[in-house]
Amino acid sequence: MADLLDLTAIEMLAALERGETTSRDLVAASLQRIDALDGRVRAFLSLRPEKALAEAQAADARRAAGEPLGPLAGIPVAVKDNMCTADGLPTTCASRILADFRAPYDAAVVSALRGAGAVIVGKTNLDEFAMGSSTENSGFGPTRNPWDLDRVPGGSSGGSAAAVAARMVPVALGSDTGGSIRLPASLCGVVGLKPTYGRVSRYGLVAYASSLDQIGPFARTAEDAALMLQVVAGHDPRDATSVDRGVPDYLAAVCGADVKGLRIGVPKEFFGEGLDAEVERLVRAAVSACQDAGATVREVSLPHTAYAIETYYLVATAEASSNLARYDGVHYGHRSAEHGDMIDMYCRSRAEGFGDEVKRRIMLGTFALSSGYYDAYYLKALKVRRLIKQDFDAVFAQVDCVVGPTSPTAAFRFGEKTADPLSMYLSDIYTISANLATIPGLSVPCGFTVAGLPVGLQVMSDIFTEGRLLGIAAVVGQATGARHRQPPLLDTLAGGKGVAR
Amino acid sequence: MGIERDEVAKVARLARIAMTDRELDTFSEQLSRILNYFDKLAELDTTDVEPLSHALPVANVFRDDAPGKSLPVDVALSNAPERTEAAFKVPRVLDEASSA
Numbered sequence: 001m002a003d004l005l006d007l008t009a010i011e012m013l014a015a016l017e018r019g020e021t022t023s024r025d026l027v028a029a030s031l032q033r034i035d036a037l038d039g040r041v042r043a044f045l046s047l048r049p050e051k052a053l054a055e056a057q058a059a060d061a062r063r064a065a066g067e068p069l070g071p072l073a074g075i076p077v078a079v080k081d082n083m084c085t086a087d088g089l090p091t092t093c094a095s096r097i098l099a100d101f102r103a104p105y106d107a108a109v110v111s112a113l114r115g116a117g118a119v120i121v122g123k124t125n126l127d128e129f130a131m132g133s134s135t136e137n138s139g140f141g142p143t144r145n146p147w148d149l150d151r152v153p154g155g156s157s158g159g160s161a162a163a164v165a166a167r168m169v170p171v172a173l174g175s176d177t178g179g180s181i182r183l184p185a186s187l188c189g190v191v192g193l194k195p196t197y198g199r200v201s202r203y204g205l206v207a208y209a210s211s212l213d214q215i216g217p218f219a220r221t222a223e224d225a226a227l228m229l230q231v232v233a234g235h236d237p238r239d240a241t242s243v244d245r246g247v248p249d250y251l252a253a254v255c256g257a258d259v260k261g262l263r264i265g266v267p268k269e270f271f272g273e274g275l276d277a278e279v280e281r282l283v284r285a286a287v288s289a290c291q292d293a294g295a296t297v298r299e300v301s302l303p304h305t306a307y308a309i310e311t312y313y314l315v316a317t318a319e320a321s322s323n324l325a326r327y328d329g330v331h332y333g334h335r336s337a338e339h340g341d342m343i344d345m346y347c348r349s350r351a352e353g354f355g356d357e358v359k360r361r362i363m364l365g366t367f368a369l370s371s372g373y374y375d376a377y378y379l380k381a382l383k384v385r386r387l388i389k390q391d392f393d394a395v396f397a398q399v400d401c402v403v404g405p406t407s408p409t410a411a412f413r414f415g416e417k418t419a420d421p422l423s424m425y426l427s428d429i430y431t432i433s434a435n436l437a438t439i440p441g442l443s444v445p446c447g448f449t450v451a452g453l454p455v456g457l458q459v460m461s462d463i464f465t466e467g468r469l470l471g472i473a474a475v476v477g478q479a480t481g482a483r484h485r486q487p488p489l490l491d492t493l494a495g496g497k498g499v500a501r
Numbered sequence: 502m503g504i505e506r507d508e509v510a511k512v513a514r515l516a517r518i519a520m521t522d523r524e525l526d527t528f529s530e531q532l533s534r535i536l537n538y539f540d541k542l543a544e545l546d547t548t549d550v551e552p553l554s555h556a557l558p559v560a561n562v563f564r565d566d567a568p569g570k571s572l573p574v575d576v577a578l579s580n581a582p583e584r585t586e587a588a589f590k591v592p593r594v595l596d597e598a599s600s601a
Contacts, residue, residue, distance in 0.1 A: 332580030382552030
């Protein structure tokens with residue numbers, strides 16, 4: 001075996017089953033890769049090497065004893081650091097205000113991963129409180145794109161995307177409020193899925209915008225993403241918005257999937273001004289590949305796309321301004337050392353603890369909800385949200401899915417958009433509609449620019465049709481072969497690729 | 502529309518975020534640009550459109566009125582910046598001069 005970390009999670013499970021490797025070797029290889037590369041990539045905010053190795057050995061012992069094993073038994077995974085973990089690791093949301101926070105309970109998805117036998121190696125970097133599109137807003141420094149260390153990995157789940165792209169772990173979890181899984185998946189050349197709102201429990205996910213937030217997987221293949229979704233999907237009474245609806249067999253939907261007879265819609269609004277020509281060429285080539293494989297393709301229209309950014313940033317910031325009111329220096333988190341009365345303590349603690357983008361969004365949301373502006377901004381945005389949802393309803397009456405670019409450009413350089421918050425917001429132009437409409441969306445690598453940067457194809461479909469998206473991703477993955485290319489960074493590893501032995 | 506510096510200061514007070522003069526200037530400029538862009542929404546006629554706050558049909562979620570498991574007090578207080586034995590400790594809420 002050339003390198004354990006070149007295996008997908010499903011291949012790792014098969015190798016474990018055949019006795020060709022052990023979970024201890026897999027987790028050790030993961031930790032060694034992180035040790036070798038993460039000084040440069042900075043995908044992780046915290047690691048738990050000893051506990052991970054102990055859990056791996058325990059998984060090996062259970063396997064050797066023939067005990068029942070979960071669907072991810074012994075597989076190293078990573079979790080975005082806005083999901084609560086009660087095992088002593090901090091849960092920081094990449095914010096100084098939560099720098100020392102230790103969650104007293106596991107998020108539902110974390111319990112699900114542990115229950116499935118997965119070994120959590122560490123927690124990954126993000127834009128502070130998941131607010132951003134580049135991971136540059138992390139309070140603890142940005143993550144770098146493994147394909148080009150001078151470029152951003154996308155955000156907000158940039159750490160999880162980079163960790164999977166650099167093959168530190170085969171799979172990871174992220175959260176997506178306006179594109180925070182799909183955008184970094186696209187920029188880092190991996191598969192990322194935002195499920196239907198309500199498909200995965202948000203219990204223990206630190207809230208940003210509660211009517212939009214959803215947790216989903218990163219993986220290098222559609223099959224691995226299906227495996228991860230299978231583990232985390234399902235109803236949870238602790239999240240009142242989680243949907244009580246059966247979870248289909250996602251792996252079955254992916255294995256042997258084809259696109260014969262699939263009706264693909266290409267929204268004309270996704271191919272307008274601002275779309276990079278190289279990205280457009282690769283996306284159109286992937287659509288043609290689907291057509292060659294038997295899909296029918298037609299142009300469709302999502303006429304309110306032009307209003308999605310405004311709608312999203314009003315709805316999301318309004319919800320954020322309310323959700324983030326809890327960081328008050330009383331129950332947990334940073335409290336200013338110097339303060340007068342209670343109100344002064346709140347104001348100083350929050351001023352010291354939050355970064356600029358978080359402040360900006362709290363301010364925008366507070367303004368949009370404030371007396372005199374509520375109707376013009378927040379209520380207006382909720383009405384336009386319905387128009388956006390109706391666009392998708394109309395389109396899904398004609399086609400099975402819509403496809404287009406995930407991001408208007410490949411990975412951009414550090415600092416390119418930080419001076420102008422609005423230009424950063426426009427990075428989300430193709431992804432945010434899915435959150436507003438609550439439908440699932442997925443990004444799958446469809447090729448590389450001349451400069452060697454990955455480009456993602458976004459596929460969206462009607463609620464609770466994640467299996468269809470994963471099947472399409474499997475076909476696109478096969479057709480483009482994009483998953484077999486690896487970041488040049490991995491060639492720099494000493495001794496080939498540093499296999500743990 | 503733009504947002505004046507005084508308005509930004511008011512919003513910062515509502516949001517309980519202390520701001521320096523320089524921050525007020527920066528935010529005033531940035532928020533004005535963003536809000537100007539957002540004004541594009543006004544173009545749309547939404548007279549007969551129902552606001553959508555939740556896109557999936559939601560029903561009330563009921564459960565039996567029975568006590569469930571909750572965090573032990575000590576665990577609940579474990580992240581508190583300041584605590585007494587069984588409570589969160591906060592600074593003075595009222596001035597000595599002020600009346601309730």
